[in-house]
Amino acid sequence: MIGDVRAVTARDGWAxxxxxxxxxxxxxxxxxxxxxxxxxQRTRAAGVQDEARALRTAFLDTHVDAVYDRLTEGRTTPLRLADLVSAAAVAYPGLVPxxxxxxxERKRLQAGKEGHEIDQGIFLRAVLASPVAGAHLLDAMLRPTPRALELLPRFTETGLVDTRSVRxxxxxxxxxxxxxxxxxxxxEDxxxxxxxxxxxDLALLDPGVRVAVLRxxxxxxxxxxxxxxxxxxxxxxSLHAGDISLVGFLLRRELGYIHKIVRGVRGVGGASWHSRTVEKPWIAAVDTFAIGGGMQLLLVCDHVLAASDAYVSLPAAREGIVPGAGNLRLGRHTGPRISRQVILQDRRLPATDPDARLVLxxxxxxxxxxxxxxxxVDRLGGPAVVPNRHMLNVAEEPAAEFRRYMAEFALQQALRIHGADVVGKVGRFTQRSA
Structure with a gap:
């Protein structure tokens, strides 16, 4: 099958x-x-989808940089994730949904979906795996959102912005x-x-902010x-209801605001010839618990404090999904044995557990x-903190290493959210919570 796929790709190209x-x-x-x-019928559909996905993979293995250059006009137009996959759907019908x-798909429960996002995962894995296209996409995702730029003057003046989820x-x-x-x-949804x-974005762009606190x-x-x-x-x-998307949530979360906490925001404000991004130190303050994505946030902050009655956990195996970039980052803090206990065996770490001090x-x-x-806040407000945290992040998580991890994550997470075990688990969770 793969031989035939590659023959079609080599002989006829995109046509x-x-x-x-x-x-x-x-x-x-x-x-x-x-x-x-x-x-x-399910068996027939799976066979057709497998052949089509093998064909997409083979085509992108050879042509991803050319495809990306066409979509971004020779990498002169920075496109965020959603805009990139939308452009690909128009320029290359059938490559992505x-x-x-x-x-x-969005109107269906997770259990009733066709799984079109897997094809987005194939495309984005290829893009992110490319040192050329992937690096350009990561850079595009560091730019501030239009919504943030619109709100920036108000926040700079008043020091206050309220949204539905965040104050x-x-x-x-x-x-x-x-x-x-x-x-x-x-x-999170x-x-x-x-x-x-x-x-x-606002915290990073406001010149009146030296340090940021998450709580x-x-x-x-x-x-x-x-x-x-x-x-x-x-x-x-939200996952059971079909409202958690690969591009709008799972990838945007990692390549958007968490990526910016690590590497800063690009392209405006205080960025200059010597600093491509505006970076600031981040503090996380944990009350009660930081579960899953909450614990993932702790791994990118410069100082993490917790109440003595709190706990942290990454119940990835129980939920059936991949915990974002937690698999990349947790072992750097805890070592490989504890990271496997936390991720694979759902080990909970109370704040008073000595092993928790590897994260807290x-x-x-x-x-x-x-x-x-x-x-x-006082300790992290000094002028030398930003350049030193920048160099620590360069040493601990080189951009190329992060890019390669996210390439594989794009596909593996797309497969996981459509896995029968995940669909069954979130359905049971919703019934218990009703």
Whole structure:
């Protein structure tokens, strides 16, 4: 099969590949919707999809840089993830799903989807794996969002911006990003990812900010009413409902605001010939727990403090998905054995556990959190902090290493969110939470 695929790619180029993908799409379209297919029809669909995906992979293995150059006009136009896949759908029909296909998928529960995002994962793996195209895409993702640029004058003047998910407030040179999705224990969905990237951009672009602080707000959940919670990770109800997308959430989160926390924001403000990005130190303050994506955030912050009654965990294997770049970063903090216990076996680390101190810099009594945050802000406010944290990040996580990891993540996570085990787990979670 692979030999035939490569022969089609080499002999006919995109014309032959596009025609073959169109025939595959027609074959799939002739079947009932995914959740209405018989076992034989599911087997047939899987076979057609496998052949089509092998063809896409073979074509991109050879032509990804040429495809990317066409989409970005010779790398003169920086396109963010969503714009890039949209442009590819128009320029190369069948290579990635169309806007119409994605819109139809969005109306379905996760269990009823065709899995078109896997084809986006194939495309983005190839782009990110390329030292040329991938580096250009990562650079494009460091640029501030239009929403942040629109809000910047207001935040610079007032020091306050409220979004649905995040409250951003500047106090005495520190930007305090408070996650306040009290309805879901700060579980992240696409709205929160957008709000977080906006807030991160604003904190980095405002010249009045020296240090940024991430913390969770007070909850209204009956079990945690009146208590602060850092984050409960991905919103599994949104995943079950089909509202967690590969591009808009899973990849944008990693390549957007978390990437900017590590490497800064690109292209405006204080960037200059000697500093391509504006960087600032980040403090994370953990109340109650940091689960999943919440714990992932701790791994990119410069100082992490936690209340003594808090805990951290990365329940990736239990949820069935890959915990973002946690697999890349956790072992640097804990060593390989503990990272495998946390990621593969769902080991929870209470803040008072000695092993937790490999992730946490400081553990204090809950009543002392505010004072500890203020002291950390003072320590990280010096002029030499930014260049030193920049060099630490260069040494610990070279951009090329991050790019290669994210290339494989793009496909593996796309496969995982459509895995039968994941669909079953999030469905059971939603039933228990109803």
């Amino acid at each position: 032959g590949v596009g025609a073959a993908l169109a025939r595959a799409e027609e074959s799939i379209a002739a079947l009932p919707p995914p959740d209405a297919r018989t076992a034989a 169309t806007a119409g296909q994605l819109a139809a 951003l407030e500047r106090r005495d040179g520190a930007a305090h990003l408070t996650m306040h999705r009290d309805d879901c224990l700060n579980a 696409e709205q929160q990812v957008d709000d977080m990237e906006t807030a991160v 969770g707000g007070e909850m209204t959940h009956p079990r945690y009413r009146g208590k602060r919670v850092f984050s409960s990770g991905i919103n599994l109800k 810099d400081e553990v204090v009594e809950p009543a002392a959190m505010d004072d500890a945050i203020a002291a950390a």
